[in-house]
Amino acid sequence: MSFSLPIILFLGIVLLIFSFFTVKQQTAAIVERFGRFKSIRHSGLQLKIPLVDKIAGRLSLKIQQLDVIIETKTLDDVFVRLxxxxxxxxIKDKVYDAFYKLDYPHDQITSYVFDVVRAEVPKMKLDDVFVKKDDIALAVKAELNDAMLDYGFDIIKTLVTDIDPDPQVKAAMNRINAADREKTAAQYEGDAQRILIVEKAKAEAESKRLQGQGIADQRREIARGLEESVDVLNRVGINSQEASALIVVTQHYDTLQAIGSETNSNLILLPNSPQAGSNMLNDMVASFTASNQIGEAMKENKKKKDS
Known part of the structure; x- marks a missing residue:
C-alpha cells in the first residue's frame, strides 16, 4: 500500500497534465470523443478528458495563398502559361465543414482554377489576355466562392500574377515592338530633318533678301554721291559729260591705288598703261558727244514727222 499511493498520485498528475492543452491565436482545434466529433476549441487554455477526448486536428484561420500554374491556348492558337x-x-463558423468535408482543399481549389481559366482564356486573343487579366481573376473568384463556400472556405481574392507566352511568341512580339519603335524613331527623325531644311531655307531666303537690300542701298548711296559730285563740278563750269568722265577716271586711279596697297593681291586691272587714264577719258568724252549728237538727230527727225 505504501508504494501504490505514490503511483496513484503520479498517474493523477499525468492525467491532469494531459487534460489541458493550448490553442494558438487564429487557430481552431477539433476535439473528438471516441472517434466522434465533440467540439471546436479556439485560442487559449482548453480542457479535455484524458484517454477519452483527443485533438483530431488543427486548422489555421489565417489568410493563406495558393499559387496555381495553368497552361492553355488562346483564341489565336498561342500557348500561354498563367x-x-x-x-x-x-471561415471561423464553418471549421467543421472545412475539416470534415474536404481532405485536400488545395487540390479542390486547383481543379476549379484550371476549369475556369481553360474556359475563359481560349475565348481571348493573346493581347486580350494581358488586357483582361483582371476579368479572368474575377471569373475565377466568382466560381471558387460558389464552390468553396459550402466547404467552409472564403475566397478573399484571386490574382493573375504572371502571363508567360511561348518563347518563340515572346521573341516575335519583341521584334514587332522593336520594329514599331524604330518606325516611330524614323518618323521623328524625318520630321526633325524636314524642320531643319525648312528653317535653313527660311534663313537663306532672309539672308538673300537682306543682302539684296544692302546692295540696293549701296548702289543708291553711290548714285547719290555721283549726283552730288556732278553738281559740284557743274558749279565750277564743267558740264555733265565731262564731270562723269572725270569721276570715272578718278575712281579708276583710286582703284589702282587700293590694289597697289595690297602686297599679296593677284588682281590685274586692264588697261593698266600710264596713258590708260587719258585714253579712257578721251574715249568717254567722245562717247558722250556721239550719244548727244545721235539724241539731237532723233529729236529733229521726230519734230519733222510731227509737223
Missing part, C-alpha cells in the same frame, strides 16, 4: 494566386481562409 500563374493564378488564390488567397483564401477558413
Amino acid at each position: 500563374k493564378v494566386s488564390v488567397q483564401y481562409k477558413v
Whole structure:
C-alpha cells in the first residue's frame, strides 16, 4: 500500500497534465470523443478528458495563398502559361465543414482554377489576355466562392500574377515592338530633318533678301554721291559729260591705288598703261558727244514727222 499511493498520485498528475492543452491565436482545434466529433476549441487554455477526448486536428484561420500554374491556348492558337494566386481562409463558423468535408482543399481549389481559366482564356486573343487579366481573376473568384463556400472556405481574392507566352511568341512580339519603335524613331527623325531644311531655307531666303537690300542701298548711296559730285563740278563750269568722265577716271586711279596697297593681291586691272587714264577719258568724252549728237538727230527727225 505504501508504494501504490505514490503511483496513484503520479498517474493523477499525468492525467491532469494531459487534460489541458493550448490553442494558438487564429487557430481552431477539433476535439473528438471516441472517434466522434465533440467540439471546436479556439485560442487559449482548453480542457479535455484524458484517454477519452483527443485533438483530431488543427486548422489555421489565417489568410493563406495558393499559387496555381495553368497552361492553355488562346483564341489565336498561342500557348500561354498563367500563374493564378488564390488567397483564401477558413471561415471561423464553418471549421467543421472545412475539416470534415474536404481532405485536400488545395487540390479542390486547383481543379476549379484550371476549369475556369481553360474556359475563359481560349475565348481571348493573346493581347486580350494581358488586357483582361483582371476579368479572368474575377471569373475565377466568382466560381471558387460558389464552390468553396459550402466547404467552409472564403475566397478573399484571386490574382493573375504572371502571363508567360511561348518563347518563340515572346521573341516575335519583341521584334514587332522593336520594329514599331524604330518606325516611330524614323518618323521623328524625318520630321526633325524636314524642320531643319525648312528653317535653313527660311534663313537663306532672309539672308538673300537682306543682302539684296544692302546692295540696293549701296548702289543708291553711290548714285547719290555721283549726283552730288556732278553738281559740284557743274558749279565750277564743267558740264555733265565731262564731270562723269572725270569721276570715272578718278575712281579708276583710286582703284589702282587700293590694289597697289595690297602686297599679296593677284588682281590685274586692264588697261593698266600710264596713258590708260587719258585714253579712257578721251574715249568717254567722245562717247558722250556721239550719244548727244545721235539724241539731237532723233529729236529733229521726230519734230519733222510731227509737223
